[in-house]
Amino acid sequence: MSEERSLNFIEEIVEEDIREGKHSGRVLTRFPPEPNGYLHIGHAKSICLNFGLALKYGGQTNLRFDDTNPVKEDVEYVDSIKEDVKWLGFTWAKELYASDYFDQLYAFAVELIRQGLAYVDDSTPEQIAAQKGTPTEPGTGNEYRNRSIEENLRLFEEMKAGKYPDGAKVLRAKIDLASPNMHLRDPLMYRIKHAHHHRTGDQWCIYPMYDFAHGESDAIEEITHSVCTLEFIPHRPLYEWFIEKLGIFPSKQYEFARLNLNYTVMSKRKLLQLVDEKFVDGWDDPRMPTISGLRRRGYTPASIRDFCERIGVAKRENMIDVGLLEFCIREDLNKTAWRRMAVLDPIKLVITDYPEGKTEVFTGENNPEVEGGEGSRDIPFSRELWIEREDFMEEPPKKFFRLAVGNMVRLKSAYIVKCEGFKKDDNGNVTEVYCTHIAESRSGNDTSGINVKGTIHWVSVLAAKTVEVRLYDRLFRVEDPSSEEGDFKDYINPASLHILPQAYIEPDLANAVPGKGYQFIRKGYFTLDKNSTPDKLVFNRTVTLKDGWVKK
Ligand code: ATP
Ligand code: MG
Helix, strand or coil, rough: CCCCCCCCCHHHHHHHHHHHHHHHHCCCCECCCCCCCCCCCHHHHHHHHHHHHHHHHCCEEEECCCCCCCCCHHHHHHHHHHHHHHHHCCCCCEEEEEHHHHHHHCCCHHHHHHHEEEEECCHHHHHHHCCCCEEEHHHHHHHHHCCCCCHHHHHHHHHHHHCCCCCCCCEEEECCCCCCCHHHHHHHHEEEECCEEEECEEEEEEEEHHHHHHHHHHHHHCCCCEEHHHHHHHHHHHHHHHHHHHHCCCCCEEECCEEEEECCCHHHHHHHHHHHHHCCCCCCCCCCHHHHHHHHHHCHHHHHHHHHHHHHCCCCEEEEEHHHHHHHHHHHHHHHHHHECCECEEEEECCCCCCCCCCEEEECCCCCCCCCCCCCEEEEEEEEEEEEEHHCCCCCCCCCCCCCCCCCCCCCCCEEEEEEEEEECCCCCCEEEEEEEECCCCCCCCCCCCCCCCCCCCCECCCCCEEEEEEEEECCCCHHHHHHHCCHHHHHCCCCCCEECCCCCCCEHHCCCCCCCCCEECCEEEEECCCCCEEEEEEEEEEEECCCCCCC
């Protein structure tokens, strides 16, 4: 979007740091996903912010996988995350993993034990929780808190060596059991987990906690601005405490408001449920708020970056209307999508005064939004055409400018036709519409002098190809399914997918490629689904041409 928008508060901080010569003006950010799911549009906000800061201030961004929880993580997720970040248009300086630092982190923990600032605790999770106190009452210590440095060193080493079962012991920072900030009441640093890790295999059976791993990883990489979401504000004193006690690179944490989008859910845990319980067709189902889902739906990287720019970066959370995301993709596709004709709900139109067996070829610009139209394609025309069922009415209301007996319309890029009659089947459904054509009204060379109010799209029956079209609606029928009573899945919209098994496309669309947007004239923007085969093309509707959504 515009260059002239005012700075967001994080840009202000970065500019101030640069002015003061902090870190010699160097800017190094990181995007730190946990590889336990696919990225969603919320992550896109964080990606655009982190990479955007680096781009703007001549810096760099690391992609760091926060892979400290072996049980939920997987290489499939790592691969998808890399693909999505690249697709959004960003290039990371280094691909790194918190697990690369397990040796270093272990050494940092030993260092804190040596300083008397960490201890091994044998309590159960329940005992630890009970001894932590409440926000109004201080916690109570236990006998483990007074263990000697020697004993702690020995026990921690034994934990690492695999001497103890899961949950038997933890390593805790020794900070302040009376702190008003619960995160400072001797937080956990390490837990025992005899689990296979997707990168380190069975080398480790103790794994660092987020709070210990994250800041220390930032410091190891010498990250200058570590940007995260608001829920980490109470973690910041701990982030700073570890860095100060270890005397390592002083990375700083800054927090911004996460993106909340209505009519969807965004936590990976919930998205995983939708996938596992088959409410959707995988992480990249076009109804999912995942980046891969949006891509399959036909969103472009530019539209997502534009959306992230428009929502801005603030310190207070709010709910963004999904209509804004749809606005952004319409804006982009209006400029870039090639225009094509497709009939989604077909009914046959016969031009009775047009010779059987004759075909003509009309041409249509690919993209009337740009000069030169980005070339054109041939559109075959014949006596029998498919048109939309809704473009004919037996008993039209006033101001119906499409087909009804006696009405004239223009067939897009071809002739003006006049409706003369129609045929019905035994059930009273219209099966054919009959027209005559005005031979002098050829599009581009119209000498008929006739003005018509309506233009409709069509596809030649002889040349049409049959395809499947999928129309999507919101995945949930309430704005904020997570805040409703009961399970969020109770609020799934049962009509979020509408399949049209027999739609007709003009022949040129058989050359469609996934990732390219097409405007089906009057019907919306569409893209080829990645699971299409040459025998069965499937088109996904990305978005309608106008915002036609009404609250139910
Ligand atoms: P979720 O809660 O959806 O599982 P997460 O925060 O656990 O997400 P991470 O992989 O840890 O996911 O997130 C990587 C980065 O993306 C973090 O810096 C996190 O703050 C940021 N992020 C996650 N969700 C959002 C969101 N909705 N808006 C903005 N940033 C987000
Ligand atoms: Mg997380």
